[in-house]
Amino acid sequence: MLTQTQHTPKEMKVVGTSPVRPDGVQKVTGIAQYGADYSLPGMLWSQILRSPHAHANIRSINTAKALALPGVKCVIVGADLPEQPFDYVGPERVAVNYWHMTRNILAREKVLYEGHAVAAVAATTRAIAEQAIKLIEVDYEILPHVIDVDEAMAPDAPLLYADMKTRGVEPAATKPSNVSKRFEFRVGDLEAGFASADEVVEMHFKTAPVHQGYIEPHACLARYGADGQAELWSSSQGHFVVRAYTAKLLGIPLSNLLVHPAEIGGGFGGKTVVYVEPIALELSRRTGHPVKLMMSREDVFKATGPTSGSSMTVKIGVKKDGTIVAADGLFKFQAGAFPGSPVMNATMCCFAPYIIENTRAVGLDVVSNRPKSAAYRAPGSPISAFAVESVLDVLASKIGMDPLKLRLKNAVKAGSPTSWGPKHSHDGYAETIQALLDHPEYNKPLGKNQGRGVASGFWFNGGGESTASVHINEDGTVVIATGSMDVGGSRASMALMAAETLGVPYESVRSTVADTASIGYNHVTGGSRVTFATGMVVVEACNKIIDELRLRAALMWDVDVTGVVWEDGYARPLDSSVGDFEPLSLKAIAAKRAVTGGPIGVESSINAGGNAPGFSTQFCDIEVDPDTGKVTILRFVAAQDVGRAIHPKYVEGQIEGGVVQGIGWALNEEYIYDKNGRLSNAGFLDYRIPVASDLPMIEAVIVEVPNPIHPFGVKGVGEANIVPPMAAMANAIYMATGCRLTELPMSPPKVLAAIDAKHGG
């Protein structure tokens, strides 16, 4: 693992080490409680009835037989939840529409995908609940369905919404369609740009939808009390967001709902939305008992948001010297049953690593009869990058330029323009490319049927709202709490940053995630924002505590606070003129807290800005079996600029994990539907995520170009690493076989067919 730093950091004591995380022992002993691990006395079990049809009107639902089954306490359907206004709210990139959201939780007028929730029961045992849903009678009027994004855009395609007219078009759309919105980002003069190019390549791509694949199915425990006060134990990526969504969907004040952050078994974006929480809570409200609701793995595949499948056309022009002069992309993304694919992100990210004077990126958000898409690790960017990074590879080959050098030549840096307005505020991309150019394996010769491919990727990374509290215990140890769910060890990173700021050992800091009643607002754990934004506010709170500790020391010494400094975990006199005082530790100051002002604690909140984007550049070496099309990965090297690695092992882990998700996306993962629009592979047997024996060790190269806005230079690491792998593998397969694959996944039958076609077989 190579580490490059742009600036020489002052010597840090704990940041940059990799200690054991505070929740570690609980997780290796099976004690840690995830969403499905909670119970309460008198608890009821819930099950959901789901549509067997991809598209159908609901004529009627008869729940009488289910209600009559002994042990069943309640059955609810969509109409039992309050109606929501039809309105897109929030920032455009992440807008929500509660009219859609409530219908995804429980269908109303129609079912829009196989697996769409139609009714839910609460019963005294799991078995009775499972039996009860089989007794619910639904009268469906089956409608024709459409799944593929191109087919959904065809003029005679079945419409999911009779009144959906495409937003974002001029003049306004008059006819209904399945295209919910059009986005466009444009700079310069595309025609002139292409006219000036020496080489132009235009290619078409298709990608299949893929699921985040978290091993933990969605689960929660809900309790709604007779006093209107409610609690949820839910594994999510943001318990404040769970509180907001659930309260809105049930029509209750959010202050009446307390959400406890259960440990989460993977999310990758897919658990920033709610599925089971509103249902369980509504059932608890009606029955007066706690309700437990877990999804099965089949339900997870059939009814939770994967990311979009896509159909894309990308055209790029370059000069002989490698300057990219024009780029044009059309990105059509499947939103699933309700609008809201990440196509806007895709249109913004696709050309973002490159300085290109003339670009246009058009995105279309298209609904079709499959589950509503949800965020998946850098949502949208990996998909458009597959297209763009493949085309760049073809161009590099045409002008005889090394593909990394082509990228380096056009790489953005601080001050470079973006297609959506603001300038890039940070360096870092070029450094990731250079890291690979300098890598000892990059020029290693390969053998027969082997190939090497490179690709890069961009992700915005996020800032946003976070809150942290810091308290000094009576014994001088430190407790920090945030409201940021811990998906990958962030409790440890927070403790490292706090320990570094305070100048105390890591072991003296307790790091927790507090519930919604115990800490101020925190936005979701996603967007690669936690180490950045929540880390920032933890440091801010620690700095406030330091001011307070200096004040207490000043009182203890009876000097002015300006005479007290905080250094290496001690209050010290500024100089000998202040007085001859022994340094005071946290323990010493805490011991005197009662007479210096009482308990020592502070809470701090921010809306963090100044977040820096993530760039990742990767190369992979693969070998193709020319007789079966099977691809074996020999080597995968992923460089990512993370600003500063607070906990290097966890940072590596993020890079390694994102790359492997990208490998699965590239080679084998896809949704397979039958002709009735039913999912044929709703399980881990035939939805093929990588297993340990499929892979070599992934090599993570941590590049550190610190972000000056963040006290430790953090840029966030979670997402940018999943953006390049698919194109890197397509480029490698091309080098190995001479075949350019433009459809994902690049599964063996497709690779073999391409090889055979090339050889006239």
Added chain:
Amino acid sequence: MSKHHVSTVINGDPVEFLCETQQTLLNVLRDDLHMTGTKEGCGTGDCGACSVMVDGRLVCSCLVLGVEANGKSIQTIEGMADGQQLHVLQRKFLEHAALQCGICTPGFLIAARALLERNPDPTEEQVRFWLAGNLCRCTGYNKIIEAVLAAAREMRGA
């Protein structure tokens, strides 16, 4: 409805429970015995999160009926540490950051221990193939493999 009365030994202690025929061992462990350390990831034997040992044999508890536990000895994650003494594998998983969300970790630990009991000096490839039945979506497996190999080294006294 009459249930089966099952007498078994779990992590060295005698345990009795009642269960219906169709209840899996996984359901019994989690729902009736409140031993939630064993996880349900898929319920169909494809992910390994529910791995336990039955009479010294590594199995998916979602593919074993609760009633089959009668007269058998079961080992779950809750019994892996010896009191407050973590098993070497548990320690190595922590040191090597072999977990991110941790949901797959109990299954991996049970499976890895079963490997090292049979083969104290596995190659990386052998570790990968033995653990192919345990899915992890967070780590990409790197640090899990490193942790298992490190544990093997320590257990061998190497």
Added chain:
Amino acid sequence: MELDKNDQGCEMSEIRFETPQTVEAASALLAGSQGLAKILSGGTDLLIQMRSGMSKPEMVIDVKGINEMTSVKIENGGYRFGAAVPCMHLVENKAFAKTWPGVIDGCNWVGSVQVRGRASVGGNVCNASPAADTVPAMIAAGAIASVVGPKGRRDIPVEQIAAGPGKTTLEKGELVTSFYLPERAPRSGDAYIRFTPRSEMDIAVVGCGINLTLDEHGICTHARVSLGAVAERALVVPEAAAALIGTPVDEAALTKLAAAASAAARPIDDKRGTKAFRIKVAGVLARRTAIVALNRAKGIN
């Protein structure tokens, strides 16, 4: 108008669970059951089918208490192993694995280590998936299944058990109790190779089992070739075997073998593979499997 009524029955039906101690008792339970009765050996297919509702037995018969079904022993120089012996058990039986490495190849590809800790060859054969991993090598080995039923005991070649996907030729009341593999001729080797998109955990897209014997000059005197996942059940391919017999299993013979294998394959398109892909790969695998079997016959690893 479509009224969707889901499944029938609102009663919580109790599933009877039996643990017979002899094969005759097991057979009697099967024969006498009114509703569906299923044998439980490893349970790695049955429990999944019960969970999905694909199988709704009224009685589950756990045969793992029957000695005949769980033992492995030498019989007349050959091996007899119980139909309920877990795959891992066979894999760990060093002597058996040395004698029949191809059968072990098949056992070693079933699911994961966890699944192999329970799954049995008997269950794999009788579940009758066309892609069953243990079947092609067992067929190539000339395995004979011992079947016990109301009319007594009979022996049938293992390739005659499967009738089609999920269906066997067994009569009501019959169960497979053990498999017999004959004594090994010298200079014999067997192998099973399958194609899957990942390296493990997948159902075979194509599988090939080959068993062959060489004479002292290295000429193949006996061969059996079986293909899995390319028809409604595993195939015996005499033309493929004929391509090897009388030859030193050289390049020419392998090419003929591959062609015969591809020609015999009559697969479908499904979520695991296309027709065209399976036909092509059947030939590719046959060649590779024969080479492994040949090397094993020669004592080369």
